[in-house]
Amino acid sequence: MEQEEKQDNIEVWEDYVNIKDLVLSLVVCSLTSVGGYIIAPAGQQPLIFGLVGAVLGFIISTILIKPKRQFSYTNDEA
Structure with a gap:
């Protein structure tokens, strides 16, 4: 099972990322950034x-993509 997960990542x-989740987040962030840029009035x-769109895309990505890591703490003090 772990070998199958590594094939999809x-x-x-120096971190392993699921390809599907990476592409989804890139598409969402790109669409919101470009969308914000396009609907903005002239000037600055x-x-x-565009920056607000990028932050909005990040927030949407964190809602859509859940973390897959599991942490376990051990007490190694002697």
Whole structure:
């Protein structure tokens, strides 16, 4: 089972990431950033709207994609 999970994951910055979740988050963040940029009025507003769209995409990604890590603490003190 663990071998199958590693086949679906790729290593990014010394951490394993599920390919499907990575692509989903990239699509969501890209769409919200570009959408904010496109709907912004002229001037310096496109930068601000694009950054707000990126933050909004991050929030949506954290809601859609749940963490898959499981931590267990052990007491190794002697």
